[in-house]
Amino acid sequence: xNFPRKTGFLLILCAALASYGHYRGWEIPTLRWxxxxxxxxxxxxxxxxxxxxxxxxxxxxxxxxxxVGGVFLWKSRGFHWNPLTLRKMxxxxxxxxxxxxxxxxLLLVLVAMADQALVGRRALAVKYEGSWYxxxxxxKPYDATTFGQEGRGEAxxxxxxxxxxxxxxxxxxxxxxxxxTFDSDEWMERSLEVRNGQLYEEGESQPYNGFAYxxxxxxxxxxxxxxxxxxxxxxxxAEVYGPDGAxxxxxxxxxxxxxxxxxxxxxxxxxxGKWVRRIYMPLPPSLERGHLLGxxxxxxxxxxxxxxxxxxxxKASVFYLLLTYVIGTVLGSMMGYFGGFFDLFMxxxxxxxxxxxxxxxxLIITAQIGRDNISLATxxxxxxxxxxxxxxxxxxxxxxxxxxRDYVSAARVLGAGTSRVxxxxxxxxxxxxxxxxVPFSVSSVVASLTALDFLGFGVPDSxxxxxxxxxxxxxxxxxxxxxxxxxxxxxxxxxxITFVGEAIREAFDPKKFTTYQ
Numbered sequence: 001x002n003f004p005r006k007t008g009f010l011l012i013l014c015a016a017l018a019s020y021g022h023y024r025g026w027e028i029p030t031l032r033w034x035x036x037x038x039x040x041x042x043x044x045x046x047x048x049x050x051x052x053x054x055x056x057x058x059x060x061x062x063x064x065x066x067x068v069g070g071v072f073l074w075k076s077r078g079f080h081w082n083p084l085t086l087r088k089m090x091x092x093x094x095x096x097x098x099x100x101x102x103x104x105x106l107l108l109v110l111v112a113m114a115d116q117a118l119v120g121r122r123a124l125a126v127k128y129e130g131s132w133y134x135x136x137x138x139x140k141p142y143d144a145t146t147f148g149q150e151g152r153g154e155a156x157x158x159x160x161x162x163x164x165x166x167x168x169x170x171x172x173x174x175x176x177x178x179x180x181t182f183d184s185d186e187w188m189e190r191s192l193e194v195r196n197g198q199l200y201e202e203g204e205s206q207p208y209n210g211f212a213y214x215x216x217x218x219x220x221x222x223x224x225x226x227x228x229x230x231x232x233x234x235x236x237x238a239e240v241y242g243p244d245g246a247x248x249x250x251x252x253x254x255x256x257x258x259x260x261x262x263x264x265x266x267x268x269x270x271x272x273g274k275w276v277r278r279i280y281m282p283l284p285p286s287l288e289r290g291h292l293l294g295x296x297x298x299x300x301x302x303x304x305x306x307x308x309x310x311x312x313x314x315k316a317s318v319f320y321l322l323l324t325y326v327i328g329t330v331l332g333s334m335m336g337y338f339g340g341f342f343d344l345f346m347x348x349x350x351x352x353x354x355x356x357x358x359x360x361x362x363l364i365i366t367a368q369i370g371r372d373n374i375s376l377a378t379x380x381x382x383x384x385x386x387x388x389x390x391x392x393x394x395x396x397x398x399x400x401x402x403x404x405r406d407y408v409s410a411a412r413v414l415g416a417g418t419s420r421v422x423x424x425x426x427x428x429x430x431x432x433x434x435x436x437x438v439p440f441s442v443s444s445v446v447a448s449l450t451a452l453d454f455l456g457f458g459v460p461d462s463x464x465x466x467x468x469x470x471x472x473x474x475x476x477x478x479x480x481x482x483x484x485x486x487x488x489x490x491x492x493x494x495x496x497i498t499f500v501g502e503a504i505r506e507a508f509d510p511k512k513f514t515t516y517q
Contacts, residue, residue: 005076011069015062022058025139029115033315034058034065088432091507098503101496108493112311119176119307121183123157127170136174153246158290176301177290180308180464184299185289187278189213197256198232199275207232214273224273227253234258236370282479294481296472302485308464310489313446316380320445323384325434328391333422333430335392336399343396350389358386362457376459383448391437398430432508439501443494450490466490 018031026032035058093099117124122136128147135142141154147169149155161171192199192208199208212229216222223245227238233256240263242248249263258271280299283291293302335343362382366374402408403426411425452458453467461468466486473483 002076002079003081004072004079008069008072008076011072012066015066015069018065019059019062022055027116027137027139029117030113032115034061088507092503095503095506098499098506101499102503105496105500108310108496109314112307112314115311116174118174119178119180119304120174121157121177121179123160123171123173125170125172126157126160127168129169176292176304176307178301178304180304181300181462183301183304184278184280185283185291185295185301187280187299189276189278192275192277194275199229200232201277208277210277212275212277214275217270217273224270225251227251229275232256282476282482284479285481293485294479296469296482297476297479298472302469302482305464305469306466306485306489309466309469309486310493312376312459312463312465313449313493316376316449317442317445319377319380320383320387321438321441323380324387324441325391325438327384328388329395329427329434331388332392332395333399333427336396336401337403337418337422337426339400346392350392353386353389356386358382359455359457361385362452366457374459376463379449379452379459383445387441387444391434391441394433394437395430398433399426402426402429436501436505436508439497439504443497443501446490446494446497 014031017028018034020026021028021031022035035054092102111118116122116136120136122141124134124136126133126135126147133142133146135155135157144150144153144155147155147160149160157171157173158177160169161173163169164171191202192212193202194200199212200206201208208229209231210229211226213226214224216224222243223241225238225240227234228236230236234253235255236253238251238253239247240249240251240261249261251258251263252260280295280297282297283289283295283299285292285294291301291303293306295301296305331346335346365378365382369378399422408421408425411421416425449458449465450467450470453465454471455467456471458465458467466489469486470483470490473479473486476482
């Protein structure tokens, strides 16, 4: 079975498994990503609409993946590798540093695809009273009462594992039993005081900015809500809790006023209460507590965040490359082939986009829609608007040179249409330009995502981020394990990508396989 045929079968199988798993309520590692694209939690859309949106987008992605797989199967008939391409691939394998880096990158991708089987607070398997449960691989969470715990919220599997010691209950946790975000270890609480309708820390003259928790004004042990505070007032989504401590709904606040709520009317959720700030001490690496690389100032596990950040980087790279190279390849090929007015018009567009400050565009978008409503797709689209330019410029030059060759004239004489000449005859002869750019484009998107999150203009806290960990490490230099961990993995990944890019550029260099006479 040739390579396109194998790829086609694999793509169709992935699309089928993703759709079937969603229909059955399964959380299949990596394939569940297809149905995870929806409005961020806490946005104005109700939960039912968010679920419907995720389903529609997931079906669209699965259908597209199956369609691409079908195209691969159709094109696999009579497929044979070009001997020159085989020589280039053999040359790439002979470059030890580049090929070794390529293998390591593949291993990292496979590790990231393991998803919740490696990192997460849900147990992989639980044997309780003779019945088996697989919490990490089902969409619907199990209530605490299912395993004899108190409350109506989701079961705490780390506590269940401690309680099961010496009993018939068996609990298997992932190697890293912490979620990448919003999964904190122990904390201390410090009260916030209200002055003129704004929250302040004791002894501070500036309004409080950060995350805060409100307790019921008459029931001090009853956690009421958790919300982000900006300039001393709740801003953005807030989680509301019931009397048993389980989440019961969400609210959306703007400038201290609630503008939307999904909390049932029967739940007592007064807008006031006693506000406190939770202080998490960064913990050093500890095998006993399960923090192999320690925790940050929010009490979040460093290793879990690095793993989640790597997943986000790989996922963003795939969609970024598709968006950037499809647009850049099509427009660049057309610019080089048609020339004339179209070429001049597109060059003016490129000049305009090249002079627009990228960071300014991000600031405007963040101010307009709010950082809490920004998704990974938004960041990828903004990056793609500017990144297709370099691909188009390279393809324009290569296409302009190739269209003057005899094989293009011969194709025209034989009656080939414009699209066939461009994408069937010219594009395969310029593909080496695209291939050599891919690794460096991946390095660019990794650096851009990390920089935006470091500056505070990237994805919201619901996404794990290397930039946010790096920023936290810079602000807490007394906990060196934070900044050193993210620095090491970033440097390692960028080095691997750079080595692969250098090897590809050397292997696909036309001078290696060309004789000039």
